Amino acid sequence: xxxxxxxxxxxxxxxxxxxxxxxxxxxxxxxxxxxxxxxxxxxxxxxxxxxxxxxxxxxxxxxxxxxxxxxxxxxxxxxxxxxxxxxxxxxxxxxxxxxxxxxxxxxxxxxxxxxxxxxxxxxxxxxxxxxxxxxxxxxxxxxxxxxxxxxxxxxxxxxxxxxxxxxxxxxxxxxxxxxxxxxxxxxxxxxxxx
Numbered sequence: 001x002x003x004x005x006x007x008x009x010x011x012x013x014x015x016x017x018x019x020x021x022x023x024x025x026x027x028x029x030x031x032x033x034x035x036x037x038x039x040x041x042x043x044x045x046x047x048x049x050x051x052x053x054x055x056x057x058x059x060x061x062x063x064x065x066x067x068x069x070x071x072x073x074x075x076x077x078x079x080x081x082x083x084x085x086x087x088x089x090x091x092x093x094x095x096x097x098x099x100x101x102x103x104x105x106x107x108x109x110x111x112x113x114x115x116x117x118x119x120x121x122x123x124x125x126x127x128x129x130x131x132x133x134x135x136x137x138x139x140x141x142x143x144x145x146x147x148x149x150x151x152x153x154x155x156x157x158x159x160x161x162x163x164x165x166x167x168x169x170x171x172x173x174x175x176x177x178x179x180x181x182x183x184x185x186x187x188x189x190x191x192x193x194x
Contacts, residue, residue: 003035003036003037004037005023005033005037005039006037006039008025008026009023009024009025009033009039009043010023010024011023011024011033012024012030012048014048014050015050016035017050017051017052017056018051018052018053018054018070019034019035019070020032020033020034020040020041020051020056020070021033021034021035022048022050023039023043024043025043027043029043029044029045029046029061030043030044030045030046030047030048031043031044031045031048031072032048032056032072040070040071040072041068041071041072042072044060044061045058045059045060045061046059046060046061046063047059049085050085051070052085052086052087053086053087053088053089053104054069054070054104055067055068055069055075055086055091055104056068057082057085057091060077064077064078064079064080065077065079065080065081065082065093066078066079067079067082067091067093067102067106075104075105075106076093076102076106076107078095078096079093079094079095080094080095080097081093081094082094083099083115086104087117087118087161088118088119088120088121088161089103089104089118089121090102090103090109090112090116090118090124092114092115092116098114099114099115100113100114101113101114101116109142111142111143111144112124112126112140112142112144113126113127113144114127115127116140117137117158117161117163118161119139119163119164119183121142122141122142123139123140123141123147123163123164123183124139124140124141124142125137125138125139125140125153125163126138126139126140126144126146128150129150135152135153135158136150136151136152137150137151137152137153138150138151139181139183139185146185147184147185148181148185148186149185151171151172151173151181152171152172152173153169153170153171153172154170154172157169157170164182164183167182167183168180168181168182168188168189169181169182169183171187172191173191175191176194177191177192177193177194178191178192178193178194179191179192179193
């Protein structure tokens with residue numbers, strides 16, 4: 001079934017996410033329509049990213065970036081960079097030269113350092129050393145209390161944020177051995193694997 005957009009609106013390349021599809025008006029500004037072709041967020045952005053967890057990163061014509069909800073309400077603005085997309089309620093963004101974690105409400109989460117990865121609403125991998133795929137992590141609660149010893153995560157976990165499938169997480173130690181940690185931060189299977 002072809003669903004037309006209103007006159008002067010064309011579909012933008014991208015995925016349908018959270019029931020929204022990006023659109024562009026004749027002036028080149030981008031907004032979002034719903035799956036019935038209704039414009040729900042008027043074209044007003046220079047660039048947009050797909051929605052995740054009912055939030056989307058947008059770039060304003062002035063060059064700064066922000067976070068909007070499904071109705072187009074601006075939850076936060078003034079970021080120079082947003083790193084990644086929402087995962088289990090948090091995102092890392094840069095503002096005034098400082099990177100930090102922000103929640104779904106767009107407010108900074110002071111207890112969690114930048115680049116934290118959310119396991120769920122109450123568990124987080126916080127960075128301890130290194131960066132990206134060579135990082136050292138600790139399991140933490142939302143208040144920043146460390147639950148585990150420092151460890152390495154698999155590339156698959158860091159890239160796709162697949163954590164604790166069936167209740168255990170493969171983790172590595174400094175000697176290059178691997179084992180499995182439970183959600184309490186305890187080793188269920190010790191570091192015995194290569």
